[in-house]
Amino acid sequence: MNISTRLYLGYLGLFFSALSLNSLPVSADMNRACRLDGSYGYLYNGTSYMPTGTLSLTETGILSAGNSGNLGGEGILVFQFSNFSGKGPLWLLLREVQSGGVVTPDTNIPCAGVINFVATATVIKTSNPAIVPEGTVLFANSPRSIAYTISGSKNEVVDIISTSPGTVASGVAHKQDKNKSKNGDSNRSEND
Numbered sequence: 001m002n003i004s005t006r007l008y009l010g011y012l013g014l015f016f017s018a019l020s021l022n023s024l025p026v027s028a029d030m031n032r033a034c035r036l037d038g039s040y041g042y043l044y045n046g047t048s049y050m051p052t053g054t055l056s057l058t059e060t061g062i063l064s065a066g067n068s069g070n071l072g073g074e075g076i077l078v079f080q081f082s083n084f085s086g087k088g089p090l091w092l093l094l095r096e097v098q099s100g101g102v103v104t105p106d107t108n109i110p111c112a113g114v115i116n117f118v119a120t121a122t123v124i125k126t127s128n129p130a131i132v133p134e135g136t137v138l139f140a141n142s143p144r145s146i147a148y149t150i151s152g153s154k155n156e157v158v159d160i161i162s163t164s165p166g167t168v169a170s171g172v173a174h175k176q177d178k179n180k181s182k183n184g185d186s187n188r189s190e191n192d
């Protein structure tokens with residue numbers, strides 16, 4: 001083999017080595033990044049259809065997803081009834097606890113899936129304590145589900161849509177950065 005053939009084969013080998021080494025981390029990172037993992041602050045709005053009538057709802061809170069596909073969270077939920085059981089208008093501020101959550105990624109759609117969980121809500125403020133007093137458990141261990149899609153330049157945005165019967169609602173969640181300081185700057189070392 002002459003020197004030009006050896007150089008050509010050497011460059012060709014280096015090219016394929018570099019190509020394979022550079023492509024592996026990108027694939028692995030994309031799969032890892034498209035998982036719900038960590039804490040997410042969310043805002044959720046919509047309408048629920050109940051036997052007492054339709055009611056608007058707004059909720060804000062934190063969801064925490066673990067590596068094993070489990071999920072839990074806690075939020076503040078506002079219900080606004082136009083006429084609660086024929087007794088007049090009523091708004092309720094509730095503490096909702098989500099537990100027993102299972103995250104199921106969609107095998108056909110990258111960065112999407114469904115979350116099933118149970119929710120328990122307790123009244124913490126009411127516009128009329130004679131109708132519904134504070135401390136009332138409005139619902140307990142109620143099955144809920146949401147569909148999600150992960151997006152954003154760093155896969156930090158999660159769009160959520162209710163798939164629970166009787167609820168039309170959607171919202172967005174943002175991954176909470178553990179490395180943010182109180183003033184919003186990243187805590188980075190000098191070598192970053």
